[in-house]
Structure formats: C-alpha cells, structure tokens
Amino acid sequence: MLRIDDHYFCSEDLMEFHKKVAIEFSAIDFYSYSAKRIAVCTPNMVEWLALVLYCKERGLSIAPVHPDTPFSTALLKAESMKCDALWWQNIDGLQLIEQADNKNTKSRKSGMIQMSSGTTGAPKIIERSWAEIDEEIAAYNAMLGLSPDTTPVLVCSVTHSYGLICGVLASLARGATPHVLTSWNPKYAHRILSNYADAILYSSPPFIHSIIQMFPQPSFPYAVMTSGTLLPESWFVTMKARFRHFFQQYGCSEIGCTTIAKNPRSGDIIGRPLPHLCLTTNPDQNSLDTPAELVVVAKGKIVHTQDLVFQDKDGDWHFVSRLDDTIIVSGINVYPQEVENGIAHLPGIEEVVVYRKSDDLVGQRVAAVYVASREIPQPELRTWCTQYLARHQWPSFWQRVTSIPRMNNGKISRRMLAEMDLAPYLVSSEIQKRETIV
Numbered sequence: 001m002l003r004i005d006d007h008y009f010c011s012e013d014l015m016e017f018h019k020k021v022a023i024e025f026s027a028i029d030f031y032s033y034s035a036k037r038i039a040v041c042t043p044n045m046v047e048w049l050a051l052v053l054y055c056k057e058r059g060l061s062i063a064p065v066h067p068d069t070p071f072s073t074a075l076l077k078a079e080s081m082k083c084d085a086l087w088w089q090n091i092d093g094l095q096l097i098e099q100a101d102n103k104n105t106k107s108r109k110s111g112m113i114q115m116s117s118g119t120t121g122a123p124k125i126i127e128r129s130w131a132e133i134d135e136e137i138a139a140y141n142a143m144l145g146l147s148p149d150t151t152p153v154l155v156c157s158v159t160h161s162y163g164l165i166c167g168v169l170a171s172l173a174r175g176a177t178p179h180v181l182t183s184w185n186p187k188y189a190h191r192i193l194s195n196y197a198d199a200i201l202y203s204s205p206p207f208i209h210s211i212i213q214m215f216p217q218p219s220f221p222y223a224v225m226t227s228g229t230l231l232p233e234s235w236f237v238t239m240k241a242r243f244r245h246f247f248q249q250y251g252c253s254e255i256g257c258t259t260i261a262k263n264p265r266s267g268d269i270i271g272r273p274l275p276h277l278c279l280t281t282n283p284d285q286n287s288l289d290t291p292a293e294l295v296v297v298a299k300g301k302i303v304h305t306q307d308l309v310f311q312d313k314d315g316d317w318h319f320v321s322r323l324d325d326t327i328i329v330s331g332i333n334v335y336p337q338e339v340e341n342g343i344a345h346l347p348g349i350e351e352v353v354v355y356r357k358s359d360d361l362v363g364q365r366v367a368a369v370y371v372a373s374r375e376i377p378q379p380e381l382r383t384w385c386t387q388y389l390a391r392h393q394w395p396s397f398w399q400r401v402t403s404i405p406r407m408n409n410g411k412i413s414r415r416m417l418a419e420m421d422l423a424p425y426l427v428s429s430e431i432q433k434r435e436t437i438v
Helices: 011-027 045-058 071-080 130-144 161-173 186-193 205-214 233-242 336-344 378-388 414-419 428-437
Strands: 002-004 007-009 037-041 061-064 085-088 094-096 111-115 125-129 151-155 199-203 223-226 245-252 256-262 269-273 278-281 292-298 301-311 317-322 327-329 332-334 349-359 363-372 397-400
Touching (some): 037 045, 045 061, 045 161, 071 085, 130 161, 130 256, 151 186, 161 245, 186 205, 327 363, 336 363
Parallel strands (some): 037 061, 151 199, 363 397
Antiparallel strands (some): 085 094, 111 125, 245 256, 269 317, 292 301, 301 317
16 A cells, blocks of 8 residues: 555554554544644654545544654644644654634634745645545546556655645555655665656656766656756756656645646646646736736635746646746846756756845846856856846856755745855855955
8 A cells, every 4th residue: 555665554554553543532532623633743654644544534634744843843833723633753742732712613624734835935824625635636647647557656755745645645546556765865766766667756856866867877767757846957858868758747835736747848848737727827917928927726716826937839838937036137027947047058057046136226136056066257157148148137146056055845945045145055165255255
C-alpha cells in the first residue's frame, strides 16, 4: 500500500495503527467535539500519513505543523487553526486544546487545514473539504492518465498539497503504491529510482536539477513531475532531454492542482486545466498583447491567483510572473522570467533570480542574484544584455551568491530577496566589493 524509505507498510499495518488512534481519541474525549479538528506535529511520516488516512475515512479534519516546531509554538498554531487537539511528536503527546468556542459549536466541513505558502505575503489558513479533495484527485488522475504500475517516488514534502494530495492520495486512488523518501539525498534517491522500470519522480526543480548533474548517464525513470517554481529555461531543456515524459503542474492553495502540462514545448507552459475547473483572465486587464491575471473558477469558488498568464493559440496556458513581482521601470512592465531567460545562457551562469528593488529616485529597479562557476563583471553583463534584453530590462544590481535563498518549502520569494540581507549568501569577492564601497 505504501513505502517509506526502505520499509513497506500494508493495509493491515495501517489498520493496526488506526485502532490505537481510535483508543487514544476516545480516552481524551476527542469525539465529543463537534468540529473534531486535530493538529499534527510529528517527524514520523508513517504516523502522519496514517493519521491523514484515518481522518479522511472518518470525516475528521487534520492540520500539519512543521515537525521542528517547539511545543509552545505548535500549541499556538493549533489554537489559531481552531483545532480541538494536538498530536505532539507521537501518540504519547496527544492532548486536548481547551477553547471555549470549540466544544458544541456548529460543525465545520471536515478536511485538510493548511497554511498558504506565504510567497507573496503573510501565510493564511486554507481549509478544503475532503469532498473537494476527492474531486481534485479524480480529475487529476483522469488528466494524468498514469497506470497503477507506474510507481510515484516522492522526494518532496508530504505535508503540502503537492506531495500529499497529488503524490500520495492520488496514487492510492489509482491503485499505485507511492514510495516516500524522507532523506532527500540525491545518491539515495537515485538508488531507489533505479529499482523501478516504470516510475514518476515527484520533486522540486532544484533537486531534479541536482540529481541530473550528479548522474549524467541516461538512467532515469519513465517520468518526472515538477511544481512550485518556474524552471529556468536551461534547466527545462536539460530535464526534458533526460526523461521520457516531462510533466509540470501548477496550482494554488485554495483550489489545489489547477493545470498539468504534458511534455511542454517551453518551461513557462503550465498546461491545461483539470476537467473540473475553468480558467479565465481578469477582464479588467485582459488584452491580446498583455498578460493578465489568472482567475480559477471551481464549484462555489472564484480565486484570483495574482499570477500573470496568457493562453496561446493551441490552448496552453503560459505563466509570466506573479502580479506583485512585476517591476515597473520608467512606466514599462518588466517581467522577471523574461530577464532570467535572457541572462541564463550567459556562459558560467548556473542559476539567476531577478527581483524588484526599491529606489528613492526612480521608484523601482531590476536586481538580480546569480550562482555561477566564475565571476561575471558588470561590463560583461551589459554587453550580453545589449544582445538579448531591452535597456529597461537590464539589472541595475548584480550580485553573485553561493546559493539562491529559498523558503522552507523550497520556493523562491522575490519579495523576500528584496527585503533580506544577502550578506550570508555572497561569495567572498562580493563581500570585498561591498566592504570597499562602504
């Protein structure tokens, strides 16, 4: 039914665990709470996934809390999500949360309680019912069209929607046995993948890129699925060449997976919508020449994604930028992805991220951080930009870093880059330049 690292868990193993959970829930009088919401903070992925399945089968609500969260903070998070109980580290840490508005209150729909990624602002609580999730899973499997014999190998978080719903729950629904790796070591992942003749790797673009670099021989599985961040064009070309099938999915916290791209022609294609959804663009922004905000319409929901997209003549949707990532230079819109694609092929560049930097004189400027095998001086960058970018797209700030800073979920936040102190990430030569300027 389920593999985690080198261990297999059958349905009988899960049923045995579920019996223990039922006894403990009864012991703390959990079932007397009308909402029946539990927050789970555990490093044990077997327990986490077993609890998800238990709650789904019995109409309870469950909320993940990062396993490294201290107890006092986990308790506060559980209270903020209106949970009735907290599962702290293991079954012995199960305890009720006494809140006046929890007991005997109007029942909420049971389902998943999660926090949004926080890419564009403070994270917010997102609640999705199990009925909504089941509809997403059915649509996802119908569109993906994978055989039960195709094994999903998950090198990603299974507390987030991508790994949990699309990776684990959708796989179980189509009769496949998902294989979850808790160690994200490329060598270990490669060993596991080599055991399967027909597998689909679920992971983030940085991990997929790293495993390809580490193992250049053509020994990769049937397919790869990526999500979470737009691929640099150079990464896209390399990945697509190494896998027989390349999939890319796009989604939002309120709806879940929204589109799937099957063997796309370019890295910015997010594909076509799942059959239960309708995509449109904000009519206030829509034009034939300018990207517009994507709006997702589902049953009873209309979600303004704050993502700029356009649809091509073939019906595929293309991602352009986050609405609030757009940089306005002298009244002209600059989309970070276009600048990144223009710079990405400069010899020596391994990764580049463009973001907006505030300027007291002109309002906004284009800034960039990059990872490269060598130092790339400003004059060389300007010469390159004259060939591939318009003048208003040229970066005014250009810094080499040892790695691109990312959030805990692996995503890049351009807003975070603009606000943070990059000193810990700068290579030594950049630090010296900064000290000289000061």
